[in-house]
Amino acid sequence: MAIDQAVLQCGERTLDLGRARIMGILNVTPDSFSDGGQNARIDEALARARAMVVEGADILDIGGESTRPGAEPVPLAEERRRVLPVIEALHAELDVPLSVDTMKPALMREAVAAGAGLLNDVNGFRAEGALETAVEAGREHGVALCVMHMQGEPQSMQRSPHYGDVVAEVGAFLEQRVADLQAAGVPRRQILLDPGFGFGKTLEHNVALFRGLPRLASGGLPLLVGVSRKSMIGQLLGARPVAERDPGSAVAAMLAAQAGARVLRVHNVSATRDALALYSELHDGQDNRGN
Numbered sequence: 001m002a003i004d005q006a007v008l009q010c011g012e013r014t015l016d017l018g019r020a021r022i023m024g025i026l027n028v029t030p031d032s033f034s035d036g037g038q039n040a041r042i043d044e045a046l047a048r049a050r051a052m053v054v055e056g057a058d059i060l061d062i063g064g065e066s067t068r069p070g071a072e073p074v075p076l077a078e079e080r081r082r083v084l085p086v087i088e089a090l091h092a093e094l095d096v097p098l099s100v101d102t103m104k105p106a107l108m109r110e111a112v113a114a115g116a117g118l119l120n121d122v123n124g125f126r127a128e129g130a131l132e133t134a135v136e137a138g139r140e141h142g143v144a145l146c147v148m149h150m151q152g153e154p155q156s157m158q159r160s161p162h163y164g165d166v167v168a169e170v171g172a173f174l175e176q177r178v179a180d181l182q183a184a185g186v187p188r189r190q191i192l193l194d195p196g197f198g199f200g201k202t203l204e205h206n207v208a209l210f211r212g213l214p215r216l217a218s219g220g221l222p223l224l225v226g227v228s229r230k231s232m233i234g235q236l237l238g239a240r241p242v243a244e245r246d247p248g249s250a251v252a253a254m255l256a257a258q259a260g261a262r263v264l265r266v267h268n269v270s271a272t273r274d275a276l277a278l279y280s281e282l283h284d285g286q287d288n289r290g291n
C-alpha cells in the first residue's frame, strides 16, 4: 500500500517505513494493564529495552502514565521521574528511535531534550499547549508525531462509547488533526496516525475499525496500530486472560500489517517479529531474513 513517505524522521534518528516496523512497549508504570510494575526500576526498564531491541524492536515507546480504562491521572512530577531517566539512558546506549507516550506538553519538551524522537499522544495533541509543543519539537528537532483518536478520557472512556460510522468518524477526526498540525507548520511527512484501539470503543467499534484499516491507510499517512494484549483480543478469543493474549496479538499485528499498518505497537516483540517475517516470506515475497 503506497504511503506518502518511506522514511520517518525521528529527531536525529530515522525509521524506514518501507515495510511494517515493530514498536516495543516499555511501560515504566506501577499499574499498566499487562506489564505494570515490571519495569518500574531503571535497571529493569533498561534490561527490558535491550531485550526488545535484540528481539527485533525497531523503535521503543516509553510511557509513565497508564491509560487503561479507569486509570488515575499521574502528576507531571511523577511521570517525569519515571520516564526521563529511562529515555536519557536509552538514548545514550541504543541506536533505535525512542518515542515518548505522554499527553503532557511539559513532559513532551523534556523528553525531546532527553533524546525522544517521536511524540506519541493518545490525546491527539488536544491538551492546552500540546499542539504548539508538537509544532515546535517538529520544527526545531525534526521530531515525528503520532496522533491518536480517543473518545472521552481514560477515566471514563469505556462507559458508553457511541458512534454512527466509527471508521468515518475516526478518519474525520484524524484528518482534522492533520489539517490543524499542517496549518501550524508541521510537514505531513512527520505525522503518523493511530485509530486508537480500545480508547472509547466497544468490541464492535474495534472490530469495525480493524476491518476499516485499509480505508484509514488510503489517506497516504502511515498508520500505527496498537492492539497488543488489549481486551478486544481477549474478548474475540473467548474471555482470554491478559497473560494468554500474545499469540492472538501477534496474529492481529500481522493482519494489521497486511491491511496497511506501518508501525505495530506491541509487548511481545519476538512473537510479532516471527509473525511479520512469515507473512513477508509466505505472502508478499519480501525477504526479511536476518532483519
Ligand code: HH2
Residues within 6 Å of the ligand: 025, 027, 029, 031, 032, 033, 034, 063, 065, 066, 067, 068, 101, 120, 121, 122, 146, 148, 194, 196, 197, 224, 225, 226, 227, 265
Ligand atoms: N495504547 C496504549 C498506550 N499508548 N499509544 C498509541 N499510539 N496507540 C495505542 O493503541 C496505545 C498507546 C495502552 O496500552 P499499554 O501501554 O500496554 O497499557 P497502559 O495504558 O495500561 O500502560
